[in-house]
Amino acid sequence: MIGDPELDGEWGPAASAPAEVVEREPGRLPVRARTRPWWWVAAAVVATSALWAGGLYAYGDRTAEPEIRYRLTDDLCGQYKAPTLEGLLGGLPDAAAEAGSRHPALDWAACSRSSDRQASGRVFDTRATVELHKKIDPAVEFALDTPGSRMYVYDGGAWESVPGLGEQALVTRPGGETESGLRLRVRDGGAVFAIDVTIFDVRGEGVFDPRVDPLPDPDREALVAAAVEDARALMTELRTS
Structure with missing residues:
Protein backbone atom coordinates (compact mmCIF):
# COMPACT_ATOMS: atom_id res chain seq x y z
CA MET A 1 0.00 0.00 0.00
CA ALA A 64 -6.94 69.33 -5.66
CA GLU A 65 -8.23 72.87 -5.37
CA PRO A 66 -6.60 74.96 -8.12
CA GLU A 67 -4.63 78.07 -7.33
CA ILE A 68 -6.68 81.26 -7.58
CA ARG A 69 -4.59 84.28 -8.47
CA TYR A 70 -7.43 86.62 -9.45
CA ARG A 71 -10.41 88.38 -7.91
CA LEU A 72 -13.89 89.23 -9.15
CA THR A 73 -16.05 92.30 -8.78
CA ASP A 74 -19.77 92.67 -9.33
CA ASP A 75 -19.11 95.40 -11.90
CA LEU A 76 -16.62 93.74 -14.25
CA CYS A 77 -16.98 96.66 -16.66
CA GLY A 78 -14.89 98.61 -14.19
CA GLN A 79 -11.95 96.40 -15.18
CA TYR A 80 -12.90 95.42 -18.74
CA LYS A 81 -12.41 98.67 -20.61
CA ALA A 82 -11.46 96.95 -23.89
CA PRO A 83 -9.39 99.92 -25.07
CA THR A 84 -7.68 98.09 -27.94
CA LEU A 85 -10.91 96.66 -29.33
CA GLU A 86 -12.63 99.99 -28.85
CA GLY A 87 -9.98 101.77 -30.86
CA LEU A 88 -10.12 99.14 -33.59
CA LEU A 89 -13.92 98.98 -33.80
CA GLY A 90 -14.66 102.69 -33.61
CA GLY A 91 -16.07 102.96 -30.09
CA LEU A 92 -17.90 100.69 -27.67
CA PRO A 93 -19.83 103.13 -25.48
CA ASP A 94 -22.70 100.87 -24.37
CA ALA A 95 -21.63 98.84 -21.33
CA ALA A 96 -23.61 96.31 -19.31
CA ALA A 97 -22.25 94.44 -16.32
CA GLU A 98 -23.50 91.09 -15.08
CA ALA A 99 -22.56 90.17 -11.52
CA GLY A 100 -22.99 86.47 -12.22
CA SER A 101 -22.94 84.38 -9.07
CA ARG A 102 -20.80 83.39 -6.12
CA HIS A 103 -20.60 79.73 -5.11
CA PRO A 104 -18.16 77.60 -3.09
CA ALA A 105 -17.20 75.85 -6.33
CA LEU A 106 -17.37 78.65 -8.90
CA ASP A 107 -17.59 82.44 -9.09
CA TRP A 108 -18.23 84.26 -12.33
CA ALA A 109 -19.00 87.69 -13.72
CA ALA A 110 -19.33 89.24 -17.17
CA CYS A 111 -19.29 92.57 -18.98
CA SER A 112 -20.61 93.45 -22.45
CA ARG A 113 -19.60 96.48 -24.48
CA SER A 114 -21.13 97.36 -27.84
CA SER A 115 -21.29 100.05 -30.48
CA ASP A 116 -24.35 102.29 -30.72
CA ARG A 117 -24.51 103.09 -34.43
CA GLN A 118 -27.00 100.63 -35.90
CA ALA A 119 -27.76 103.14 -38.64
CA SER A 120 -24.30 102.50 -40.03
CA GLY A 121 -25.44 99.00 -40.99
CA ARG A 122 -23.12 97.22 -38.56
CA VAL A 123 -22.96 96.58 -34.82
CA PHE A 124 -19.96 95.40 -32.81
CA ASP A 125 -20.28 93.61 -29.50
CA THR A 126 -17.63 92.29 -27.15
CA ARG A 127 -18.20 90.35 -23.97
CA ALA A 128 -15.71 89.39 -21.27
CA THR A 129 -16.51 86.51 -18.91
CA VAL A 130 -14.36 85.55 -15.95
CA GLU A 131 -14.76 82.27 -14.07
CA LEU A 132 -12.93 81.34 -10.87
CA HIS A 133 -12.96 77.55 -10.41
CA LYS A 134 -12.29 76.96 -6.72
CA LYS A 135 -12.74 73.20 -6.37
CA ILE A 136 -11.91 71.49 -9.68
CA ASP A 137 -8.97 72.37 -11.90
CA PRO A 138 -10.42 73.62 -15.22
CA ALA A 139 -7.36 72.35 -17.13
CA VAL A 140 -8.97 68.93 -17.68
CA GLU A 141 -11.88 70.30 -19.70
CA PHE A 142 -10.46 73.55 -21.00
CA ALA A 143 -9.67 72.37 -24.53
CA LEU A 144 -12.98 70.53 -25.01
CA ASP A 145 -15.23 71.89 -27.73
CA THR A 146 -18.28 72.61 -25.59
CA PRO A 147 -21.66 73.64 -27.03
CA GLY A 148 -21.17 77.17 -25.73
CA SER A 149 -17.87 77.46 -27.55
CA ARG A 150 -19.26 75.94 -30.73
CA MET A 151 -21.33 79.09 -31.17
CA TYR A 152 -18.13 80.80 -32.28
CA VAL A 153 -16.86 78.08 -34.61
CA TYR A 154 -18.47 78.00 -38.04
CA ASP A 155 -18.13 76.03 -41.28
CA GLY A 156 -15.58 73.53 -40.08
CA GLY A 157 -13.53 76.01 -38.09
CA ALA A 158 -11.43 74.92 -35.14
CA TRP A 159 -9.22 76.26 -32.34
CA GLU A 160 -5.64 77.40 -32.47
CA SER A 161 -3.20 78.13 -29.67
CA VAL A 162 -2.20 81.61 -28.61
CA PRO A 163 1.30 81.63 -27.07
CA GLY A 164 2.35 83.85 -24.21
CA LEU A 165 -1.05 84.33 -22.62
CA GLY A 166 -1.81 82.63 -19.30
CA GLU A 167 -1.04 78.93 -18.93
CA GLN A 168 -3.09 78.06 -22.00
CA ALA A 169 -4.97 80.17 -24.52
CA LEU A 170 -7.11 79.24 -27.51
CA VAL A 171 -8.81 81.32 -30.17
CA THR A 172 -11.32 80.26 -32.79
CA ARG A 173 -9.95 79.69 -36.27
CA PRO A 174 -12.49 80.61 -38.95
CA GLY A 175 -13.84 77.96 -41.24
CA GLY A 176 -15.06 80.29 -43.98
CA GLU A 177 -14.06 83.61 -45.50
CA THR A 178 -17.40 85.20 -44.62
CA GLU A 179 -17.10 84.35 -40.93
CA SER A 180 -16.82 87.30 -38.56
CA GLY A 181 -16.20 87.49 -34.85
CA LEU A 182 -14.16 85.25 -32.58
CA ARG A 183 -13.82 83.75 -29.12
CA LEU A 184 -10.58 83.91 -27.15
CA ARG A 185 -10.29 81.69 -24.07
CA VAL A 186 -7.49 81.88 -21.52
CA ARG A 187 -6.75 79.58 -18.57
CA ASP A 188 -4.46 80.56 -15.71
CA GLY A 189 -4.62 78.44 -12.58
CA GLY A 190 -8.26 78.18 -11.55
CA ALA A 191 -9.27 81.23 -13.58
CA VAL A 192 -10.78 81.07 -17.07
CA PHE A 193 -11.22 84.21 -19.15
CA ALA A 194 -13.29 84.45 -22.33
CA ILE A 195 -13.32 87.39 -24.72
CA ASP A 196 -16.04 87.19 -27.34
CA VAL A 197 -16.26 89.54 -30.31
CA THR A 198 -19.39 89.49 -32.48
CA ILE A 199 -20.09 91.51 -35.59
CA PHE A 200 -23.68 91.99 -36.71
CA ASP A 201 -24.63 93.27 -40.13
CA VAL A 202 -27.87 95.18 -39.64
CA ARG A 203 -30.49 94.54 -42.29
CA GLY A 204 -33.98 95.84 -42.75
CA GLU A 205 -35.83 98.79 -44.23
CA GLY A 206 -35.41 102.07 -42.42
CA VAL A 207 -32.38 100.89 -40.43
CA PHE A 208 -29.46 101.88 -42.62
CA ASP A 209 -28.72 105.58 -42.95
CA PRO A 210 -26.16 106.43 -45.64
CA ARG A 211 -25.41 109.71 -43.89
CA VAL A 212 -23.91 107.85 -40.93
CA ASP A 213 -20.23 107.04 -41.17
CA PRO A 214 -19.76 103.29 -41.61
CA LEU A 215 -18.03 101.33 -38.89
CA PRO A 216 -14.64 99.80 -39.75
CA ASP A 217 -14.24 96.32 -41.16
CA PRO A 218 -11.19 94.89 -39.33
CA ASP A 219 -9.41 91.78 -40.56
CA ARG A 220 -9.12 88.73 -38.37
CA GLU A 221 -5.45 89.19 -37.44
CA ALA A 222 -6.10 92.68 -36.12
CA LEU A 223 -9.19 91.47 -34.26
CA VAL A 224 -7.29 88.62 -32.59
CA ALA A 225 -4.40 90.90 -31.63
CA ALA A 226 -6.79 93.42 -30.07
CA ALA A 227 -8.65 90.72 -28.14
CA VAL A 228 -5.36 89.33 -26.82
CA GLU A 229 -4.22 92.75 -25.62
CA ASP A 230 -7.53 93.46 -23.89
CA ALA A 231 -7.53 90.00 -22.27
CA ARG A 232 -4.03 90.63 -20.96
CA ALA A 233 -5.09 94.03 -19.60
CA LEU A 234 -8.13 92.49 -17.86
CA MET A 235 -5.98 89.78 -16.28
CA THR A 236 -3.59 92.42 -14.99
CA GLU A 237 -6.46 94.41 -13.47
CA LEU A 238 -7.82 91.36 -11.63
CA ARG A 239 -4.52 89.81 -10.62
CA THR A 240 -4.00 89.46 -6.87
CA SER A 241 -0.70 87.55 -6.68
Missing part, protein backbone atom coordinates in the same frame (compact mmCIF):
# COMPACT_ATOMS: atom_id res chain seq x y z
CA ILE A 2 1.36 3.41 -0.97
CA GLY A 3 1.67 5.66 2.00
CA ASP A 4 0.62 9.29 2.17
CA PRO A 5 3.71 11.48 2.38
CA GLU A 6 1.92 13.64 4.95
CA LEU A 7 1.44 10.51 7.06
CA ASP A 8 4.65 8.68 6.32
CA GLY A 9 6.92 11.68 6.52
CA GLU A 10 8.43 10.92 3.07
CA TRP A 11 8.47 13.33 0.06
CA GLY A 12 9.09 11.62 -3.24
CA PRO A 13 11.07 8.50 -3.95
CA ALA A 14 14.05 9.59 -1.88
CA ALA A 15 13.36 8.46 1.64
CA SER A 16 15.40 11.18 3.34
CA ALA A 17 13.17 13.72 5.00
CA PRO A 18 13.72 17.38 4.08
CA ALA A 19 14.56 20.00 6.61
CA GLU A 20 10.95 21.10 6.70
CA VAL A 21 9.88 17.77 8.27
CA VAL A 22 9.90 17.79 12.02
CA GLU A 23 10.77 14.49 13.65
CA ARG A 24 7.72 12.95 15.18
CA GLU A 25 7.55 12.31 18.80
CA PRO A 26 6.64 8.88 19.98
CA GLY A 27 2.98 8.23 19.47
CA ARG A 28 2.48 11.26 17.18
CA LEU A 29 2.35 11.63 13.42
CA PRO A 30 5.12 13.61 11.74
CA VAL A 31 4.23 17.16 10.91
CA ARG A 32 5.61 19.10 7.97
CA ALA A 33 6.60 22.61 8.82
CA ARG A 34 5.01 24.46 5.92
CA THR A 35 7.16 26.93 4.08
CA ARG A 36 5.68 30.38 4.57
CA PRO A 37 5.35 32.25 1.26
CA TRP A 38 6.06 35.63 2.83
CA TRP A 39 8.21 36.82 -0.04
CA TRP A 40 5.41 36.87 -2.60
CA VAL A 41 2.87 38.11 -0.08
CA ALA A 42 5.15 40.99 0.73
CA ALA A 43 5.73 41.66 -2.98
CA ALA A 44 1.99 41.67 -3.62
CA VAL A 45 1.42 44.06 -0.74
CA VAL A 46 4.13 46.39 -1.98
CA ALA A 47 2.78 46.32 -5.54
CA THR A 48 -0.77 46.90 -4.36
CA SER A 49 0.33 49.73 -2.12
CA ALA A 50 2.25 51.32 -4.97
CA LEU A 51 -0.75 51.10 -7.29
CA TRP A 52 -3.05 52.44 -4.62
CA ALA A 53 -0.70 55.28 -3.78
CA GLY A 54 -0.24 56.10 -7.44
CA GLY A 55 -3.98 56.10 -8.02
CA LEU A 56 -4.54 58.24 -4.96
CA TYR A 57 -1.84 60.65 -6.09
CA ALA A 58 -3.39 60.98 -9.54
CA TYR A 59 -6.85 61.28 -8.07
CA GLY A 60 -5.62 63.89 -5.63
CA ASP A 61 -4.08 65.88 -8.44
CA ARG A 62 -7.37 65.93 -10.30
CA THR A 63 -9.42 66.96 -7.32
Whole structure:
Protein backbone atom coordinates (compact mmCIF):
# COMPACT_ATOMS: atom_id res chain seq x y z
CA MET A 1 0.00 0.00 0.00
CA ILE A 2 1.36 3.41 -0.97
CA GLY A 3 1.67 5.66 2.00
CA ASP A 4 0.62 9.29 2.17
CA PRO A 5 3.71 11.48 2.38
CA GLU A 6 1.92 13.64 4.95
CA LEU A 7 1.44 10.51 7.06
CA ASP A 8 4.65 8.68 6.32
CA GLY A 9 6.92 11.68 6.52
CA GLU A 10 8.43 10.92 3.07
CA TRP A 11 8.47 13.33 0.06
CA GLY A 12 9.09 11.62 -3.24
CA PRO A 13 11.07 8.50 -3.95
CA ALA A 14 14.05 9.59 -1.88
CA ALA A 15 13.36 8.46 1.64
CA SER A 16 15.40 11.18 3.34
CA ALA A 17 13.17 13.72 5.00
CA PRO A 18 13.72 17.38 4.08
CA ALA A 19 14.56 20.00 6.61
CA GLU A 20 10.95 21.10 6.70
CA VAL A 21 9.88 17.77 8.27
CA VAL A 22 9.90 17.79 12.02
CA GLU A 23 10.77 14.49 13.65
CA ARG A 24 7.72 12.95 15.18
CA GLU A 25 7.55 12.31 18.80
CA PRO A 26 6.64 8.88 19.98
CA GLY A 27 2.98 8.23 19.47
CA ARG A 28 2.48 11.26 17.18
CA LEU A 29 2.35 11.63 13.42
CA PRO A 30 5.12 13.61 11.74
CA VAL A 31 4.23 17.16 10.91
CA ARG A 32 5.61 19.10 7.97
CA ALA A 33 6.60 22.61 8.82
CA ARG A 34 5.01 24.46 5.92
CA THR A 35 7.16 26.93 4.08
CA ARG A 36 5.68 30.38 4.57
CA PRO A 37 5.35 32.25 1.26
CA TRP A 38 6.06 35.63 2.83
CA TRP A 39 8.21 36.82 -0.04
CA TRP A 40 5.41 36.87 -2.60
CA VAL A 41 2.87 38.11 -0.08
CA ALA A 42 5.15 40.99 0.73
CA ALA A 43 5.73 41.66 -2.98
CA ALA A 44 1.99 41.67 -3.62
CA VAL A 45 1.42 44.06 -0.74
CA VAL A 46 4.13 46.39 -1.98
CA ALA A 47 2.78 46.32 -5.54
CA THR A 48 -0.77 46.90 -4.36
CA SER A 49 0.33 49.73 -2.12
CA ALA A 50 2.25 51.32 -4.97
CA LEU A 51 -0.75 51.10 -7.29
CA TRP A 52 -3.05 52.44 -4.62
CA ALA A 53 -0.70 55.28 -3.78
CA GLY A 54 -0.24 56.10 -7.44
CA GLY A 55 -3.98 56.10 -8.02
CA LEU A 56 -4.54 58.24 -4.96
CA TYR A 57 -1.84 60.65 -6.09
CA ALA A 58 -3.39 60.98 -9.54
CA TYR A 59 -6.85 61.28 -8.07
CA GLY A 60 -5.62 63.89 -5.63
CA ASP A 61 -4.08 65.88 -8.44
CA ARG A 62 -7.37 65.93 -10.30
CA THR A 63 -9.42 66.96 -7.32
CA ALA A 64 -6.94 69.33 -5.66
CA GLU A 65 -8.23 72.87 -5.37
CA PRO A 66 -6.60 74.96 -8.12
CA GLU A 67 -4.63 78.07 -7.33
CA ILE A 68 -6.68 81.26 -7.58
CA ARG A 69 -4.59 84.28 -8.47
CA TYR A 70 -7.43 86.62 -9.45
CA ARG A 71 -10.41 88.38 -7.91
CA LEU A 72 -13.89 89.23 -9.15
CA THR A 73 -16.05 92.30 -8.78
CA ASP A 74 -19.77 92.67 -9.33
CA ASP A 75 -19.11 95.40 -11.90
CA LEU A 76 -16.62 93.74 -14.25
CA CYS A 77 -16.98 96.66 -16.66
CA GLY A 78 -14.89 98.61 -14.19
CA GLN A 79 -11.95 96.40 -15.18
CA TYR A 80 -12.90 95.42 -18.74
CA LYS A 81 -12.41 98.67 -20.61
CA ALA A 82 -11.46 96.95 -23.89
CA PRO A 83 -9.39 99.92 -25.07
CA THR A 84 -7.68 98.09 -27.94
CA LEU A 85 -10.91 96.66 -29.33
CA GLU A 86 -12.63 99.99 -28.85
CA GLY A 87 -9.98 101.77 -30.86
CA LEU A 88 -10.12 99.14 -33.59
CA LEU A 89 -13.92 98.98 -33.80
CA GLY A 90 -14.66 102.69 -33.61
CA GLY A 91 -16.07 102.96 -30.09
CA LEU A 92 -17.90 100.69 -27.67
CA PRO A 93 -19.83 103.13 -25.48
CA ASP A 94 -22.70 100.87 -24.37
CA ALA A 95 -21.63 98.84 -21.33
CA ALA A 96 -23.61 96.31 -19.31
CA ALA A 97 -22.25 94.44 -16.32
CA GLU A 98 -23.50 91.09 -15.08
CA ALA A 99 -22.56 90.17 -11.52
CA GLY A 100 -22.99 86.47 -12.22
CA SER A 101 -22.94 84.38 -9.07
CA ARG A 102 -20.80 83.39 -6.12
CA HIS A 103 -20.60 79.73 -5.11
CA PRO A 104 -18.16 77.60 -3.09
CA ALA A 105 -17.20 75.85 -6.33
CA LEU A 106 -17.37 78.65 -8.90
CA ASP A 107 -17.59 82.44 -9.09
CA TRP A 108 -18.23 84.26 -12.33
CA ALA A 109 -19.00 87.69 -13.72
CA ALA A 110 -19.33 89.24 -17.17
CA CYS A 111 -19.29 92.57 -18.98
CA SER A 112 -20.61 93.45 -22.45
CA ARG A 113 -19.60 96.48 -24.48
CA SER A 114 -21.13 97.36 -27.84
CA SER A 115 -21.29 100.05 -30.48
CA ASP A 116 -24.35 102.29 -30.72
CA ARG A 117 -24.51 103.09 -34.43
CA GLN A 118 -27.00 100.63 -35.90
CA ALA A 119 -27.76 103.14 -38.64
CA SER A 120 -24.30 102.50 -40.03
CA GLY A 121 -25.44 99.00 -40.99
CA ARG A 122 -23.12 97.22 -38.56
CA VAL A 123 -22.96 96.58 -34.82
CA PHE A 124 -19.96 95.40 -32.81
CA ASP A 125 -20.28 93.61 -29.50
CA THR A 126 -17.63 92.29 -27.15
CA ARG A 127 -18.20 90.35 -23.97
CA ALA A 128 -15.71 89.39 -21.27
CA THR A 129 -16.51 86.51 -18.91
CA VAL A 130 -14.36 85.55 -15.95
CA GLU A 131 -14.76 82.27 -14.07
CA LEU A 132 -12.93 81.34 -10.87
CA HIS A 133 -12.96 77.55 -10.41
CA LYS A 134 -12.29 76.96 -6.72
CA LYS A 135 -12.74 73.20 -6.37
CA ILE A 136 -11.91 71.49 -9.68
CA ASP A 137 -8.97 72.37 -11.90
CA PRO A 138 -10.42 73.62 -15.22
CA ALA A 139 -7.36 72.35 -17.13
CA VAL A 140 -8.97 68.93 -17.68
CA GLU A 141 -11.88 70.30 -19.70
CA PHE A 142 -10.46 73.55 -21.00
CA ALA A 143 -9.67 72.37 -24.53
CA LEU A 144 -12.98 70.53 -25.01
CA ASP A 145 -15.23 71.89 -27.73
CA THR A 146 -18.28 72.61 -25.59
CA PRO A 147 -21.66 73.64 -27.03
CA GLY A 148 -21.17 77.17 -25.73
CA SER A 149 -17.87 77.46 -27.55
CA ARG A 150 -19.26 75.94 -30.73
CA MET A 151 -21.33 79.09 -31.17
CA TYR A 152 -18.13 80.80 -32.28
CA VAL A 153 -16.86 78.08 -34.61
CA TYR A 154 -18.47 78.00 -38.04
CA ASP A 155 -18.13 76.03 -41.28
CA GLY A 156 -15.58 73.53 -40.08
CA GLY A 157 -13.53 76.01 -38.09
CA ALA A 158 -11.43 74.92 -35.14
CA TRP A 159 -9.22 76.26 -32.34
CA GLU A 160 -5.64 77.40 -32.47
CA SER A 161 -3.20 78.13 -29.67
CA VAL A 162 -2.20 81.61 -28.61
CA PRO A 163 1.30 81.63 -27.07
CA GLY A 164 2.35 83.85 -24.21
CA LEU A 165 -1.05 84.33 -22.62
CA GLY A 166 -1.81 82.63 -19.30
CA GLU A 167 -1.04 78.93 -18.93
CA GLN A 168 -3.09 78.06 -22.00
CA ALA A 169 -4.97 80.17 -24.52
CA LEU A 170 -7.11 79.24 -27.51
CA VAL A 171 -8.81 81.32 -30.17
CA THR A 172 -11.32 80.26 -32.79
CA ARG A 173 -9.95 79.69 -36.27
CA PRO A 174 -12.49 80.61 -38.95
CA GLY A 175 -13.84 77.96 -41.24
CA GLY A 176 -15.06 80.29 -43.98
CA GLU A 177 -14.06 83.61 -45.50
CA THR A 178 -17.40 85.20 -44.62
CA GLU A 179 -17.10 84.35 -40.93
CA SER A 180 -16.82 87.30 -38.56
CA GLY A 181 -16.20 87.49 -34.85
CA LEU A 182 -14.16 85.25 -32.58
CA ARG A 183 -13.82 83.75 -29.12
CA LEU A 184 -10.58 83.91 -27.15
CA ARG A 185 -10.29 81.69 -24.07
CA VAL A 186 -7.49 81.88 -21.52
CA ARG A 187 -6.75 79.58 -18.57
CA ASP A 188 -4.46 80.56 -15.71
CA GLY A 189 -4.62 78.44 -12.58
CA GLY A 190 -8.26 78.18 -11.55
CA ALA A 191 -9.27 81.23 -13.58
CA VAL A 192 -10.78 81.07 -17.07
CA PHE A 193 -11.22 84.21 -19.15
CA ALA A 194 -13.29 84.45 -22.33
CA ILE A 195 -13.32 87.39 -24.72
CA ASP A 196 -16.04 87.19 -27.34
CA VAL A 197 -16.26 89.54 -30.31
CA THR A 198 -19.39 89.49 -32.48
CA ILE A 199 -20.09 91.51 -35.59
CA PHE A 200 -23.68 91.99 -36.71
CA ASP A 201 -24.63 93.27 -40.13
CA VAL A 202 -27.87 95.18 -39.64
CA ARG A 203 -30.49 94.54 -42.29
CA GLY A 204 -33.98 95.84 -42.75
CA GLU A 205 -35.83 98.79 -44.23
CA GLY A 206 -35.41 102.07 -42.42
CA VAL A 207 -32.38 100.89 -40.43
CA PHE A 208 -29.46 101.88 -42.62
CA ASP A 209 -28.72 105.58 -42.95
CA PRO A 210 -26.16 106.43 -45.64
CA ARG A 211 -25.41 109.71 -43.89
CA VAL A 212 -23.91 107.85 -40.93
CA ASP A 213 -20.23 107.04 -41.17
CA PRO A 214 -19.76 103.29 -41.61
CA LEU A 215 -18.03 101.33 -38.89
CA PRO A 216 -14.64 99.80 -39.75
CA ASP A 217 -14.24 96.32 -41.16
CA PRO A 218 -11.19 94.89 -39.33
CA ASP A 219 -9.41 91.78 -40.56
CA ARG A 220 -9.12 88.73 -38.37
CA GLU A 221 -5.45 89.19 -37.44
CA ALA A 222 -6.10 92.68 -36.12
CA LEU A 223 -9.19 91.47 -34.26
CA VAL A 224 -7.29 88.62 -32.59
CA ALA A 225 -4.40 90.90 -31.63
CA ALA A 226 -6.79 93.42 -30.07
CA ALA A 227 -8.65 90.72 -28.14
CA VAL A 228 -5.36 89.33 -26.82
CA GLU A 229 -4.22 92.75 -25.62
CA ASP A 230 -7.53 93.46 -23.89
CA ALA A 231 -7.53 90.00 -22.27
CA ARG A 232 -4.03 90.63 -20.96
CA ALA A 233 -5.09 94.03 -19.60
CA LEU A 234 -8.13 92.49 -17.86
CA MET A 235 -5.98 89.78 -16.28
CA THR A 236 -3.59 92.42 -14.99
CA GLU A 237 -6.46 94.41 -13.47
CA LEU A 238 -7.82 91.36 -11.63
CA ARG A 239 -4.52 89.81 -10.62
CA THR A 240 -4.00 89.46 -6.87
CA SER A 241 -0.70 87.55 -6.68
